[in-house]
Amino acid sequence: MAGNKLPLLIINSSQKLINQLVPTITQIITETGIKNIGQPNMEMPTTCLSKNELNSILQLRNNMVDQLNSISRTIETLSKPIDTLNTVVTTTSTILDATKTARTAANVALSFIPLAPGAAPAAINVLGDLINVLDPNIQTAKNKISSISEALDYANDKIFKLLNLLKSIDLYLTRCGIPSSDLSNTSEYVNRIDQQYTQVQESPTSSQVYNGFTLDIVEEQFSPTIKRIKGVARNSQGIILLQTPLSFTTSTQVLIAELKLIIDRSNLKAY
Numbered sequence: 001m002a003g004n005k006l007p008l009l010i011i012n013s014s015q016k017l018i019n020q021l022v023p024t025i026t027q028i029i030t031e032t033g034i035k036n037i038g039q040p041n042m043e044m045p046t047t048c049l050s051k052n053e054l055n056s057i058l059q060l061r062n063n064m065v066d067q068l069n070s071i072s073r074t075i076e077t078l079s080k081p082i083d084t085l086n087t088v089v090t091t092t093s094t095i096l097d098a099t100k101t102a103r104t105a106a107n108v109a110l111s112f113i114p115l116a117p118g119a120a121p122a123a124i125n126v127l128g129d130l131i132n133v134l135d136p137n138i139q140t141a142k143n144k145i146s147s148i149s150e151a152l153d154y155a156n157d158k159i160f161k162l163l164n165l166l167k168s169i170d171l172y173l174t175r176c177g178i179p180s181s182d183l184s185n186t187s188e189y190v191n192r193i194d195q196q197y198t199q200v201q202e203s204p205t206s207s208q209v210y211n212g213f214t215l216d217i218v219e220e221q222f223s224p225t226i227k228r229i230k231g232v233a234r235n236s237q238g239i240i241l242l243q244t245p246l247s248f249t250t251s252t253q254v255l256i257a258e259l260k261l262i263i264d265r266s267n268l269k270a271y
Contacts, residue, residue, distance in 0.1 A: 007151035010078050014155035017071045017162065021064050025165050028057055032172055038164045048176035055178075061169050062184040068166070069187040072159060076189045079152050079265070150245040153258045159190060160197045192264065197257045208256065212236065212269055215259050217252045218243075231255030233263065242268070 029037055031053070033045040048054065163186065174180055186194075208215045213233040220228050229252065233242035242262055244255045262268070 006078055006148055010075055010148070010151040010155050013071050013075050013078065014158045017068065018158060020067050020071075021162055021165075024060055024064055025162075025169070028060060028169055031057065032169075034168060034172055037168045038161070042168060044172055044175065054173065054176055057169070058173060058178055058182060061166065061173065064166060065184045065186055068159070068162065068190060072187055072189050072193075075152070075155050075159075079148060149258060149262070150247075152261075153244065153247075153254065156193050156197070156258065156261065157254055159193050163190060163194055193257075193261065196260045196264070197253070199257075199260075210260055211263050213241070213259075213263060214238075215256050217255060220246060229255065231259045233259050 025037075028034075032049065035043040049057070166186075170180075170183055173183070210233075213235065215231060215233050217229050218232050220230070228246040230246045231244040231252070232240045234240050242259055244258050247255065
């Protein structure tokens with residue numbers, strides 16, 4: 001049951017982050033006069049507030065970063081089980097693929113050997129039993145990964161967007177003379193999300209090679225007129241080892257970024 005609660009806990013944590021930061025960001029926008037904050041057409045005011053007012057905004061900004069770091073650490077901790085599950089899927093998929101190959105080879109070899117009707121070598125039965133055991137284990141792990149990844153994708157997307165708003169505030173503060181050294185730093189987890197999502201947004205195509213995995217987007221028909229998409233990571237043999245949940249999103253970059261985060265967190269390599 002604990003595993004079933006993880007996605008809800010992750011989403012609740014990200015919602016808590018939004019509830020804490022958005023009112024303060026709105027207050028800063030109102031006080032500074034920044035227009036279209038976080039957007040390509042953002043406009044900075046031509047004048048700066050007084051030194052005392054700037055220091056007050058700096059304090060608000062640093063408090064928000066502390067909140068962002070704290071809740072992000074909680075989200076990172078809640079997402080830890082996905083690392084173990086991904087290792088299970090990667091390892092088990094490799095074993096299962098090898099087992100199926102061995103069974104096929106054995107069956108081909110036995111087709112040239114005369115056997116009594118109904119005779120089945122023990123080795124073939126063992127391979128078949130192993131396949132029957134591994135297949136459900138992979139599916140169970142994939143189902144758990146899917147539910148946690150979907151919640152994590154939601155949370156990471158919100159972290160990335162909030163961070164972009166904070167960066168706009170940082171730009172205003174530094175332009176108005178606040179030293180960058182006075183700005184408290186975001187955590188390693190937040191920085192990793194920022195790096196991965198930014199890299200994907202700058203990528204000209206959705207299909208990429210990352211740590212030996214080929215990352216791509218797969219479409220599945222949901223209805224005659226609607227499609228859902230998911231990100232997949234294949235090894236060199238073309239076997240899908242990782243995938244995101246099916247989504248109605250139109251942003252393929254978010255799905256590719258989520259795959260990269262999973263690969264980095266679990267230190268996975270494609271073999």
